[in-house]
Each structure stands twice: as C-alpha cells, then as structure tokens.
Amino acid sequence: MVKLFARSRPAPVPAGRDNDSEKEIAGRFLALGKQGMLDLMGTCFPGEVARLIESEWPVTQSAFEALAPDDVSEVEACVKKRYGAGTLAELAAWKSKSLPHYRREILRYGCALVPDVVCGKTRMSSANPPPGVHSMMRQDPFAGDLYSGDMVLAALNRARSTVKAGGSYLDFGCSSAALLRNMFAAFPEARWNGCDPVAAAIEWAAKQFPGVNLFVSKQNPPLPFESASLDGAYAISIWSHFSERAGLEWFDEMHRIIKPGGFLVMTTHGMRSLYFYLEKEMMPPDVIAGLLAAIVGRQFAYQTILGCDGLDMTDWGNAFFRPEWVVRRLGLKWNVLDFKPGLNQCNQDVYVLERGAAAG
Numbered sequence: 001m002v003k004l005f006a007r008s009r010p011a012p013v014p015a016g017r018d019n020d021s022e023k024e025i026a027g028r029f030l031a032l033g034k035q036g037m038l039d040l041m042g043t044c045f046p047g048e049v050a051r052l053i054e055s056e057w058p059v060t061q062s063a064f065e066a067l068a069p070d071d072v073s074e075v076e077a078c079v080k081k082r083y084g085a086g087t088l089a090e091l092a093a094w095k096s097k098s099l100p101h102y103r104r105e106i107l108r109y110g111c112a113l114v115p116d117v118v119c120g121k122t123r124m125s126s127a128n129p130p131p132g133v134h135s136m137m138r139q140d141p142f143a144g145d146l147y148s149g150d151m152v153l154a155a156l157n158r159a160r161s162t163v164k165a166g167g168s169y170l171d172f173g174c175s176s177a178a179l180l181r182n183m184f185a186a187f188p189e190a191r192w193n194g195c196d197p198v199a200a201a202i203e204w205a206a207k208q209f210p211g212v213n214l215f216v217s218k219q220n221p222p223l224p225f226e227s228a229s230l231d232g233a234y235a236i237s238i239w240s241h242f243s244e245r246a247g248l249e250w251f252d253e254m255h256r257i258i259k260p261g262g263f264l265v266m267t268t269h270g271m272r273s274l275y276f277y278l279e280k281e282m283m284p285p286d287v288i289a290g291l292l293a294a295i296v297g298r299q300f301a302y303q304t305i306l307g308c309d310g311l312d313m314t315d316w317g318n319a320f321f322r323p324e325w326v327v328r329r330l331g332l333k334w335n336v337l338d339f340k341p342g343l344n345q346c347n348q349d350v351y352v353l354e355r356g357a358a359a360g
C-alpha cells in the first residue's frame with residue numbers, strides 16, 4: 001500500500017518534558033546565544049515601540065503652550081549667556097531630532113534661568129533635590145520629570161480616561177516628587193497625593209511643594225485612605241520591584257482605595273526589559289536566561305537585589321511579568337484598558353488598569 005505524505009512528514013523533534021526544571025530550561029535558552037535569545041524575546045513586542053512616546057506628550061505641550069514665542073527666545077538667549085553657544089546649538093539641534101525633548105529642555109532651562117516668566121506661567125519649579133535625597137533623575141538645572149507625565153497622560157488618553165478637576169489622585173512610590181510636581185503644575189484643580197517609604201525624599205518634597213499631600217508610607221499595605229476615595233493612581237517603576245506576593249497585595253490595596261471605574265497606570269519590567277538589559281549588556285546572559293525561563297513558564301520572574309535607602313528588601317527586588325499574568329492573577333478586579341510593551345524608556349511596559357466593579 002502506498003503511504004501518502006510519508007516523505008513530507010517532518011522528523012520528530014525530541015520533546016522537552018513538562019517537569020523540566022527552570023534551570024534546565026534556562027540552560028537551553030542560554031545555548032541559543034545572545035542573538036538567539038534576543039530573537040526569541042523580540043517575538044513578544046513590535047519593533048517600533050520606542051517611537052510611540054514622541055508623538056504623545058500632552059503634559060509638555062500644555063506647559064510649553066503657556067509660553068509666548070518671546071519667552072522662548074528669552075530662554076534661548078539666557079542659555080547662550082549662561083552656558084555658551086555650544087549648549088545653545090545642542091538645544092537647537094533637538095528641534096529636528098525630537099520636538100518634545102526640545103520643549104522639555106526649554107522648560108527645564110527656563111525654570112532655572114527665567115523663573116519669573118517660566119515658573120510663573122507653567123507653575124513648574126526649579127527645585128533640585130540635593131545629593132542625599134532620593135531621585136531617579138539627576139540634572140542641573142532640574143525641573144522635574146515631564147517625560148513620565150507625558151507617558152501617563154498619553155496612556156490615559158488612549159484608554160479614554162483623564163485627570164478630572166476636583167478628582168483625587170495618588171503617585172504611589174513618588175520618591176522626591178519628580179513627576180508629581182509636574183502633575184500638580186499641569187492639573188492644579190485636582191487633589192494630588194504622593195507617598196514613598198523613604199522619609200528623606202518625602203520630607204524634602206513636602207517642603208518644596210506644599211500644595212501636594214505628601215506622606216511617608218509603610219512598605220506593606222494599608223495606605224491611609226478611605227475605601228473608594230481616589231479617582232486614580234499611577235506608579236512608575238514600582239510593580240517592577242515587588243515580589244509576586246507583595247505585588248498582588250498592593251493590587252488589592254489599590255482596588256480598595258480606588259473608586260470603581262477609576263484608573264491605575266503602572267509600569268513594570270516585562271519581556272522588553274529582558275531584551276533591553278541583554279542587548280545593552282546590562283545583565284549577564286545566564287541571569288537573563290534564568291529570568292526568561294521563569295517568565296516563559298510562569299509569566300512572572302523575580303530576582304532579589306542588594307538593599308538600598310534603608311528599605312526592607314524582603315519583597316523588593318526586580319520583577320518581570322507578562323500581560324498574561326496580569327489578566328490571570330487580577331481576574332475581574334481590574335480590567336486592562338491599555339498595554340504598551342517597552343513604552344517607558346524602551347524598557348518597562350505601561351499598563352492602564354481600570355478598577356473593576358468586583359468586590360475585593
């Protein structure tokens with residue numbers, strides 16, 4: 001009897017076993033080599049993620065639009081006088097390379113060099129945290145973080161949500177308020193709250209930005225808010241550090257304090273971060289392979305890190321997780337309204353979650 005298709009059948013591939021340990025699987029990923037691992041991870045997100053932010057920058061735009069053309073010319077003249085023609089030429093070059101970055105730079109220099117006009121018109125500030133005070137950004141002059149504000153607002157716009165006048169909002173893990181100060185400046189009619197366990201950062205920020213309710217929080221829930229008292233919260237690079245247990249507990253606490261229908265914008269490490277750290281050689285390939293094995297197998301990977309800023313490191317390390325984990329573990333408590341892999345600095349994923357109606 002003729003065996004149809006017998007020749008075209010592929011040779012059987014020796015299968016891995018379901019119970020292979022993560023270590024064995026990590027070894028197989030490592031054997032792919034750097035490019036092989038990058039190719040594998042690259043199947044999880046589109047190649048052009050890095051560019052999205054360039055067309056979406058509502059916070060920068062509204063601050064910049066508060067300035068008249070003469071104000072901008074005055075800032076440029078002051079940059080030349082204070083820092084020289086070379087710095088002015090660098091600034092001008094950003095106009096064609098990245099208009100949002102150029103405008104952020106005008107605002108940054110403007111707050112320091114022409115404060116009466118620029119701080120006066122935008123409500124921004126040139127307060128710069130001293131070296132002992134925690135901040136993720138170090139610049140001189142400094143006018144806070146506009147990039148993350150653009151990222152949060154653009155994410156909310158995509159999700160057809162926004163910050164409302166009279167609404168109450170939280171920057172969870174705000175450090176010394178680099179972003180929060182500019183959210184307060186952009187939306188002065190909203191009530192702004194910020195918390196962080198690092199007391200020195202909060203104390204410095206509370207003195208600089210008295211219009212914001214800043215307080216030192218504990219590393220574990222609860223937060224001192226009534227149930228369903230907030231319209232929304234955002235957390236930049238916070239869930240990227242929680243262990244799985246702590247991350248789930250904090251999602252539950254956000255579910256308690258945010259009103260049904262309110263938002264949580266959060267950024268976290270995901271597959272794109274593993275790609276970023278491997279590509280830039282910021283983590284050794286065997287460490288990446290171990291995290292890759294965990295995130296592929298369980299959609300969640302975690303590594304412990306050394307202590308910093310006096311924090312208890314029991315549940316604070318580096319977490320990497322997939323949208324599948326978010327959907328599976330958060331269930332009906334949170335709806336995923338928007339997800340953009342790697343949108344935060346080509347590294348962290350950005351999620352917009354809506355507080356679902358399901359009980360806690």
Ligand SMILES: C[S@@+](CC[C@H](N)C(=O)[O-])C[C@H]1O[C@@H](n2cnc3c(N)ncnc32)[C@H](O)[C@@H]1O
Pocket residue numbers: 134135136137172173174175176178179195196197198217218219220235236237238309311316
């Ligand atoms: C990577 S930084 C991000 C800071 C800020 N969100 C930003 O983007 O500039 C992480 C912040 O989380 C704070 N943090 C540590 N443990 C925390 C916890 N259990 N709850 C809230 N924030 C925490 C740290 O003190 C630090 O300020």
